Amino acid sequence: MNAIRSKRHRSIIAVWVAIGMALIIPYLIWCAWLSLLSTEGDVPAASSLAFPEGAAIAADKSCGSGGCWSTFTVRPGEDSSTTELTSYLETTYDGQVSGSFWDPRTINFTTEIAGNTVVVTASYWITYD
Template identity: 35%
Template sequence: MAPTRKRAVWIGAAAALVLCTLTYAGHVLLLVVGAREGDVPPASAIPLPDDAQVVSEELDCGSGGCWLTVEVRPADGQSPDELATEVGSAPSLELTGNVLDPRTTYLWGEADGDVLSIQASYWSRTPV
């Protein structure tokens, strides 16, 4: 490969890397700048076992922001407290974000009769 062609390939690769970096930085900036207290994580962000069943989802808000309350019915033979321990939400769990959504999700779980009630929030570090 000629030196000028090799140089052009390196410049093109560097430009592509810069473009990808700027695109990702713009995505994260939009998440941060566009953040509102009403933002809540999706129920899919909660690491539930396959045999657990989501019974209901409810969005609640207060003076400290909003949170998602998800009621989960454990598998047959499992108590809500055992499910909370398996999920890691008893008493609380902090889930770090991923590449697409780098926000941290905070979870709290407690037994409510025969279901586990889990609250998920981006904002509150204490149970809501």
């Protein structure tokens, strides 16, 4: 009886290990794919930064030596100001947005007030101090 129970127990453990490996290996391949095949031309999308609801966003991609970056010109919603938007982004993220499960790359960014808009410059490759 114990031999049968022990054999069944080992089979259950083997099935769970196989399921775990079937889930982990594709994710590790995906992370390796992002790391190995990413280029300096990769830039973050506006959806990577959680801009407040109601903000109007215009995006642009620029490149120079050392990589490419996204420039988002953000007009705050009617209920907030450019100072509040800049403060929100800087205190919430402190200049970096950690990667997500689907894209584990870290996004570095800066903010600058330009009239009634906030200019956010974001990149995977360039570190802003």
